[in-house]
Amino acid sequence: MEIQVMTNILDKNDRIAAEVNAIVSAHGIFCLNLLGSPGAGKTSLLERTIAELADEVNLAVIEGDLFTAKDAERIARQGAPVIQINTGGGCHLDAAMVKGVLDKLDLYSLDMIVIENVGNLVCPAEFNIGEDVKAVVLSVTEGEDKPLKYPLVFKEAGAVVLNKVDLLPYLNFDMAAVKADVCSIHPEAALMEVSCQTGTGLAGWYDWLKVQIANKKAGCWRNG
Amino acid sequence: MEIQVMTNILDKNDRIAAEVNAIVSAHGIFCLNLLGSPGAGKTSLLERTIAELADEVNLAVIEGDLFTAKDAERIARQGAPVIQINTGGGCHLDAAMVKGVLDKLDLYSLDMIVIENVGNLVCPAEFNIGEDVKAVVLSVTEGEDKPLKYPLVFKEAGAVVLNKVDLLPYLNFDMAAVKADVCSIHPEAALMEVSCQTGTGLAGWYDWLKVQIANKKAGCWRNG
Numbered sequence: 001m002e003i004q005v006m007t008n009i010l011d012k013n014d015r016i017a018a019e020v021n022a023i024v025s026a027h028g029i030f031c032l033n034l035l036g037s038p039g040a041g042k043t044s045l046l047e048r049t050i051a052e053l054a055d056e057v058n059l060a061v062i063e064g065d066l067f068t069a070k071d072a073e074r075i076a077r078q079g080a081p082v083i084q085i086n087t088g089g090g091c092h093l094d095a096a097m098v099k100g101v102l103d104k105l106d107l108y109s110l111d112m113i114v115i116e117n118v119g120n121l122v123c124p125a126e127f128n129i130g131e132d133v134k135a136v137v138l139s140v141t142e143g144e145d146k147p148l149k150y151p152l153v154f155k156e157a158g159a160v161v162l163n164k165v166d167l168l169p170y171l172n173f174d175m176a177a178v179k180a181d182v183c184s185i186h187p188e189a190a191l192m193e194v195s196c197q198t199g200t201g202l203a204g205w206y207d208w209l210k211v212q213i214a215n216k217k218a219g220c221w222r223n224g
Numbered sequence: 225m226e227i228q229v230m231t232n233i234l235d236k237n238d239r240i241a242a243e244v245n246a247i248v249s250a251h252g253i254f255c256l257n258l259l260g261s262p263g264a265g266k267t268s269l270l271e272r273t274i275a276e277l278a279d280e281v282n283l284a285v286i287e288g289d290l291f292t293a294k295d296a297e298r299i300a301r302q303g304a305p306v307i308q309i310n311t312g313g314g315c316h317l318d319a320a321m322v323k324g325v326l327d328k329l330d331l332y333s334l335d336m337i338v339i340e341n342v343g344n345l346v347c348p349a350e351f352n353i354g355e356d357v358k359a360v361v362l363s364v365t366e367g368e369d370k371p372l373k374y375p376l377v378f379k380e381a382g383a384v385v386l387n388k389v390d391l392l393p394y395l396n397f398d399m400a401a402v403k404a405d406v407c408s409i410h411p412e413a414a415l416m417e418v419s420c421q422t423g424t425g426l427a428g429w430y431d432w433l434k435v436q437i438a439n440k441k442a443g444c445w446r447n448g
Contacts, residue, residue, distance in 0.1 A: 037261045037262045037263065037343070037366075038261045038345045038366050038370055038373070038374060039261065039363070039365060039366025039367045039370060065373055066346065066373060066374060066375075066376075067372070067373060067375060068369075068372050068373050070369050070372065070373060089346075089376060091315065091344075091346040091347050118346065119261070119345065119373070119374075120315075120344055120345070120346050120347075121262045121343065121344070122290065122313075122315040122342065122344050122347070123315050123344075123346070123347065139263070139365060141263060141363060141365035141388065141391070142261075142262050142263025143263045145292075145294050146262055146263060148291070148292050148294065149262070149289055149290060149291060149292050149294060149343070150262060150290060150343075151290075151291060152290075152313060164365065166394070167365070167391060167394055170390070170391055170394060
């Protein structure tokens with residue numbers, strides 16, 4: 001009975017996600033679903049990305065949070081269009097929430113939409129929200145055991161961004177182990193070591209995004 | 225319809241939680257539900273706590289994880305009885321899961337059971353699992369905006385443990401702001417600054433636990 005309800009929810013969600021992806025694809029917009037624990041650095045990564053790619057990429061952000069518009073305010077200060085979705089306590093975004101705000105964005109002008117999901121390494125990984133690809137941010141302060149403990153999000157993510165590497169000298173963090181575990185779960189995932197504080201490694205992230213955007217414009221991305 | 229299903233789940237869960245609490249209370253055992261993001265330091269806090277209180281407190285741990293027994297293995301190495309619950313991808317523990325493993329513990333010998341919940345700042349806060357009180361671990365690396373972004377867990381928690389303060393010199397973290405926000409959400413919460421790496425501040429945590437255990441033995445704790 002519970003399984004039946006869940007199946008219905010996911011089936012309905014997947015249909016709406018396909019709608020969302022069809023809409024953004026009609027505009028050639030690359031759509032990224034950005035995941036990670038609370039405080040992993042998702043918003044910081046977006047702040048740097050907006051500033052760095054301002055001249056090359058027309059980028060908008062959809063911010064998902066339980067409450068508050070704190071992250072949306074940070075994004076707005078960087079000068080990018082941003083829409084806030086508050087889930088009112090809900091643990092993940094779903095496709096209907098995204099569909100409900102799409103018409104607030106000027107889709108004709110955009111190259112990329114980044115949807116920053118609710119800070120949660122579990123539930124958001126289960127829901128397609130219309131993205132072309134998911135990326136996950138893992139802070140090295142969270143410890144190297146996280147890929148094996150939360151495998152779904154790493155299996156789903158096309159890119160794994162290991163953030164806060166500026167703190168590595170003060171942590172016991174086994175970088176080789178985390179890389180081996182990510183590779184065992186998802187061998188094709190792009191893996192980057194970055195610091196949104198110092199800027200280390202972010203060039204690789206920007207390059208990865210630009211490849212995705214170019215692929216989308218060339219019609220290479222297919223959802224699902 | 226969805227709301228109805230959720231109401232039924234929570235009602236059933238609360239009845240089983242009351243059963244769990246009645247069982248542990250019959251033995252005078254203080255039961256703590258330990259919450260926090262992935263990598264906040266819940267297991268590290270327990271490792272230190274087991275070692276420090278070994279001579280004074282008979283303590284067992286129930287470990288909740290999606291997959292793996294990594295945390296249970298760390299606890300077992302400290303010499304405490306430990307039971308692993310794997311949710312198989314589920315984002316929180318519920319009371320039935322806890323009830324299902326209680327008879328694997330020697331309840332006659334225990335002063336305290338700590339249930340380490342799934343690493344998730346959202347969903348576990350919604351479920352009573354039979355505990356006397358919840359505590360939340362927040363790593364300062366997660367940023368000072370977390371109480372306002374995830375208010376329920378801070379509203380529910382009797383103690384807020386701010387962990388990894390040894391990293392404060394390398395972070396932009398506004399300690400005054402986080403304290404003010406926790407106080408605005410839950411003025412009665414005990415608030416501690418600790419480092420499970422260096423041991424800073426942990427004496428206050430041990431004292432808080434000992435008071436809870438003494439109160440429980442004196443019959444002061446009531447669930448719900």
